[in-house]
Amino acid sequence: NRLILSFEARAKLAKNPISEQLFKIMRCKQTTLCVAVDILNSTDLLNFAERVGPHICALKTHIDILEDFHPNLLQPLQEIAKSHNFLLFEDRKFADIGKTVEYQYSKGLYKISSWAPLVTVHSLMGRGVLDAIKTSEGLEKRGVFLLAEASAAGNLISDNYVKETIKMAEEYPELIAGVVCQNPLFLNNPGLIQLCPGVQMENKQDNLGQRYNSPLTVVLEKGADIAVVGRGITQSSDPACAAERYKKMLWDAYLQRIES
Numbered sequence: 001n002r003l004i005l006s007f008e009a010r011a012k013l014a015k016n017p018i019s020e021q022l023f024k025i026m027r028c029k030q031t032t033l034c035v036a037v038d039i040l041n042s043t044d045l046l047n048f049a050e051r052v053g054p055h056i057c058a059l060k061t062h063i064d065i066l067e068d069f070h071p072n073l074l075q076p077l078q079e080i081a082k083s084h085n086f087l088l089f090e091d092r093k094f095a096d097i098g099k100t101v102e103y104q105y106s107k108g109l110y111k112i113s114s115w116a117p118l119v120t121v122h123s124l125m126g127r128g129v130l131d132a133i134k135t136s137e138g139l140e141k142r143g144v145f146l147l148a149e150a151s152a153a154g155n156l157i158s159d160n161y162v163k164e165t166i167k168m169a170e171e172y173p174e175l176i177a178g179v180v181c182q183n184p185l186f187l188n189n190p191g192l193i194q195l196c197p198g199v200q201m202e203n204k205q206d207n208l209g210q211r212y213n214s215p216l217t218v219v220l221e222k223g224a225d226i227a228v229v230g231r232g233i234t235q236s237s238d239p240a241c242a243a244e245r246y247k248k249m250l251w252d253a254y255l256q257r258i259e260s
């Protein structure tokens with residue numbers, strides 16, 4: 001059962017090189033926090049990454065929301081990730097035919113495959129998307145988080161969709177780093193990482209259908225390995241301090257879980 005195994009043990013079971021690296025970062029930095037840096041300005045993004053860097057295992061971006069995006073941003077961003085030992089994670093949620101995804105992933109303005117070792121993919125369009133990510137040009141080592149469940153209220157994902165998504169994830173062990181979901185799925189596959197967005201201490205929801213759980217709930221009840229926190233940290237008056245607080249709560253909950 002993956003919930004009671006340590007990240008150290010699970011790193012050895014990971015079949016994807018990036019998930020193995022992620023497990024090691026989590027263990028070494030004692031953090032399961034991924035910050036969603038949904039910020040509209042490049043300078044703010046870099047400053048923010050530098051400040052929360054020491055406390056996170058991954059920085060999740062939506063690179064296409066930047067109002068002043070220029071490819072020159074990517075080198076300093078990669079340097080910050082390297083200096084603080086966290087992974088860049090572009091939450092592109094690819095969902096098109098394979099050929100289009102190949103272009104969206106490796107071409108265009110953002111050339112995601114050249115700088116983001118981790119990306120998200122919808123299972124909706126089938127295996128062609130995963131084949132495209134696997135064979136496109138870009139970084140040699142890459143990992144995919146497949147989206148099986150969503151935190152959004154009223155989403156149309158059915159039980160069968162969830163089941164088939166897990167099946168698809170398990171068919172691509174060398175590519176799939178983990179699954180984005182809200183419940184403890186794939187318990188018998190400890191090499192995969194559960195990523196859980198919709199985490200916040202202050203609010204239960206926003207006014208556009210987002211739903212939140214507390215750090216304790218996502219780790220101890222919902223099976224989260226990595227928790228994604230966005231506005232809980234970005235909108236705090238002291239983001240570094242907030243990130244440190246989330247990191248501690250999440251890590252204590254993880255220790256409690258593996259010791260139980």
Ligand code: BMP
Pocket residue numbers: 036038062091149150151152180197198199200210228229230231232
């Ligand atoms: P926030 O904590 O500010 O609500 O941000 C959540 C982040 O996680 C957003 O970047 C969103 O795109 C992402 N996300 C989510 O909220 N729910 C999901 O089911 C999947 C996501 O990727």
